Amino acid sequence: MTTKKQAWGVRVAEDVRAALASLPTDDELKQVDRALVDLVSFFSAVRDRLRALPASDDVRRMREALEVVSEFLKRAEGDKRLGVALGFQKPSSIPRERSRQPTENIRRQAEQLVRRLGELPLRDIQNVLLDEKAYSIQVLQEAGRQLKIPMDPKLSKDELVDRIVKIGFANPRGYEGLRRPG
Secondary structure, three states: OHHHHHHHHHHHHHHHHHHHHHOOOHHHHHHHHHHHHHHHHHHHHHHHHHHHOOOHHHHHHHHHHHHHHHHHHHHHHHOHHHHHHHOOOOHHHOOOOOOOOOOHHHHHHHHHHHHHHHHOOHHHHHHHHHOOOOOOHHHHHHHHHHOOOOOOOOOOHHHHHHHHHHHHHHHHHHHHHHHOOO
16 A cells, blocks of 8 residues: 555656646746736737727717818808918909999989088088988998098098088188188
8 A cells, every 4th residue: 555655646746846847937937927018018008099099979079070170161262361361372362352433323412412512501411411311321422522522431421421511511611701801
């Protein structure tokens, strides 16, 4: 029996020796450790890149934003002023607005207005001109031009009326009164 027990103990010792001999050396352990660290680092980087990719909600929002920008840029292509503002077109390609010449109808209305105002006393001229339904701003501007009054196209109707009354009628009548011997 001792031989069987001995044989079994020897076999176990040999197996343990063989197992110990198959263990990696310190250099092998360091190499495997570095390799595992490199693999973990690589997969961590892959995970981080994967997390940086847009999710389906992000993709939907980006598509909607892209559609809005696309529509705006299409509009800018057709609108020369917007195209210039965004740098798509050269400023020289903007069509110049031609000066607005009064129509024949406006000229005729302005001539009739100037004749009529010339016949009225000063106190009535302003009331006639301020009647909003009677004369448009274009007619008042043309009347001012016919009276040789410098006109700024940005003047309001009240300012136009004031200039026509003062420069067009009050001043000339005042000077005329001063010239007549009394």
